Amino acid sequence: MKLFETHAHLDLPDFDADRENLINKCFSSGVEYIINIAFNKETAISSLELAIKHQHIFATVGYHPHDAQDFDAEIIKKHAREKKVVAIGEIGLDFFRNLSPYPVQRDVFANQAHLAVEYAFRWWFTIVKRIRSATISSNKRA
Numbered sequence: 001m002k003l004f005e006t007h008a009h010l011d012l013p014d015f016d017a018d019r020e021n022l023i024n025k026c027f028s029s030g031v032e033y034i035i036n037i038a039f040n041k042e043t044a045i046s047s048l049e050l051a052i053k054h055q056h057i058f059a060t061v062g063y064h065p066h067d068a069q070d071f072d073a074e075i076i077k078k079h080a081r082e083k084k085v086v087a088i089g090e091i092g093l094d095f096f097r098n099l100s101p102y103p104v105q106r107d108v109f110a111n112q113a114h115l116a117v118e119y120a121f122r123w124w125f126t127i128v129k130r131i132r133s134a135t136i137s138s139n140k141r142a
């Protein structure tokens with residue numbers, strides 16, 4: 001059986017001590033590919049660095065709803081041009097913890113969805129989204 005890990009955060013400091021061992025263990029256990037998910041500017045950079053270092057790891061670029069206030073479209077555009085970046089993510093709406101105000105989350109989510117369409121020049125380019133406690137209010141107007 002071939003496995004494709006579609007949502008990992010292997011660039012996080014939690015894995016600093018044993019990241020390479022963990023990655024090797026994944027690949028030797030049957031995982032063929034890994035998509036490492038970014039959620040802000042810093043992880044966009046570290047995810048891409050990880051993807052460049054490992055042939056079978058790919059990266060995303062995006063601003064999580066918790067980090068929506070830091071949204072920078074230029075970071076998305078710059079990273080979306082990279083061959084190893086395969087999706088816009090992790091993006092979405094999260095009204096469970098509400099770490100960014102609703103109107104900011106909504107606007108940043110819409111902006112990133114539009115950027116995903118704009119950069120959908122590769123058939124596999126997609127969106128990694130997160131919707132938490134937002135199903136009823138996702139159409140709400142501010």
Ligand SMILES: [Zn+2]
Nearest residue numbers: 007009037090
């Ligand atoms: Zn995640």
